Amino acid sequence: MGSQKKLNDVAFSVLDLIPVLSGKTPADSFKNSLSLAQHVENWGYKRYWLAEHHNMVGVASSATAVLVGYIAAGTKTIRVGSGGVMLPNHAPLVVAEQFGTLGSIYPGRIDLGLGRAPGTDQLTAAALRRNLRGGEMDFPDNVQELMNYFLSDKERRTYARAVVAEGVDVPVWLLGSSTYSATLAARLGLPFSFASHFAPAQLFDALYLYRENFKPSKYLQKPYVIACVNGVAADTDAEAERIATSLYQFFLGVIRGKSQTLQPPVDSMNGIWTPFEKEAALRQLEYAFIGSKQTIKEKMEEFLDDTQVDELMFVSHIYNHEERLRSYEILSELKEDHM
Template sequence: MSNTDKKLSDIPVSVLDLVPVLAGKTPADAFKTSLDLAQHVERWGYQRFWMAEHHNMPGIASSATAILIGHIAGGTSTIRVGSGGIMLPNHAPLVVAEQFGTLESLYPGRIDLGLGRAPGTDQLTAMALRRDLRGSVEDFPQNVQEIMGYFAPATPGARVRAVPGEGLNIPVWLLGSSTYGAQLAGMLGLPYAFASHFAPAMLHAALKVYRESFTPSGTLQEPYAIACVNVVAADTDTEANHLATSLYQSFLNVIRGTARQMQPPVESMDDFWDGSEKYAVHQMLQYSFIGAPETVKTGLQSFLDDTQVDEIMVTSHIFDHNARLHSYEILADFFKRVESESIKQSA
């Protein structure tokens, strides 16, 4: 089979959950629905369930990402759980290594560590997180390698060790929305995930740089790339387009710099945005697949034909939890499924 023959059914599908806080609800509610989502997608054969570190955002409850990974992993049994990602400038590499060493020790063979170099917040909040901003993006490659060093087998005489963490096989992923992380992931021989769900412009350039710069490593012999996209699937195009107005409102708030909880869908966005705002939102959401099952399947297959990624990760800004579950259930039928223990036991 040539690369151009790759079908959705040949690759796995995964979830990026932003742990959304709905209007009128609390973070505690968000934690409950995220666990319920993880339990459902595990049964439907999804590969992994990632959460992203954000701070000072009323609509996103995933700030303490490592704690939430433990919560989700503890409530599931087979799906891989990880970070998409941990924003490394906010943390000492040793702390990250210890946290993920702890998670891997509790849930062996199921933890992914995705690392990003952005702060995941505004500059004032970044200052509150770090106490100062002396660190720069130039520190990112060294910090990544420092974490990987902590996961290496024990070195006699080492003065600083990650306990737990040392000697554990924890996959390290680099995340990005530009060519910077792509090149670094390639040079280090690490898997790479691109944030095309909100930063589509550099997707193709980043994938090209990653593949061309890839050097086989003890971790990975061939490049492995994930692209994240937005999906709102429903029984009809009309219903999906209605549900998607929650997604549009969320990104409109990003553009305006206003922080709100996730809003319910509306009949029309015309009363909410002007022409320039509508254009800006749609530019950010270029890789969004909204519609009935066949509409979404056709769009995702075209995306796969165009990018030849190894895995597609999906995030769904859908206000109603049952509608969000239904969207992920529709998607599961398109992709290669990962068998859960319960499926294997019943076979």
């Protein structure tokens, strides 16, 4: 274990699934996301990533590259990227053209995070891919093909070109919820982000394998890890727990295989989930920081001490937009308290 890390030693960032609120439309969600991005930029967050999901009524982050451009256009300094583009759904050449274009329009601000799952059900995945080759098993080859398109003309080794991407600075990240992408990121010398916000089980195995096997590259000289976690902060523990019932209902929908919009908070989850469903949801939410500033601070310091990650990325399933903003503001104050 390395030296103890403090909250001021790590960057804070945001992962946005662009939740669609009950009674609202995706258009409302897009406006809320831009508002959130503008606020967290002012609060010192480092990056703002948009996830890719499909065929989910409660998640509007489908057209990832379009949304990255929308958020980047409405902000000034914060890095904006994909968390991530689900590569099996896309031709690497098209992704390179999209993010090469974004990287030229917003130089030094665009990240390209890549995942190997489809981000949806199998029928929708088939509809997305049509006759494209390139499923999850082809992920390593597709990652390297994609990275090749960003090389300058002299370095490039393929006939096909993504001219708008050549020589453009768009860092590639690998995202994972298991050890697979951790090992690949280590071999390629790329930064790595782990999805501990919904798949906590293999976090420590993935961190170990990534750090132990990391090979320095032209992209990165030493390992760099983001851990994505759930964050629901409020002025009191009781208020945070009430707000977090929207998060619990979201995960209950996942467990039941039921796609639904983000539900308003309730006073109690009793009668809404069964004891078995509660246990299953809380197992996935092992790394959810819920509470007041002081409560969250203690939990986060313990998490940092255990994981030694370089960056914390917070996702929040919070129904009320003002409460969502307040949650991210409180989280940002944790760093100020250490200065």
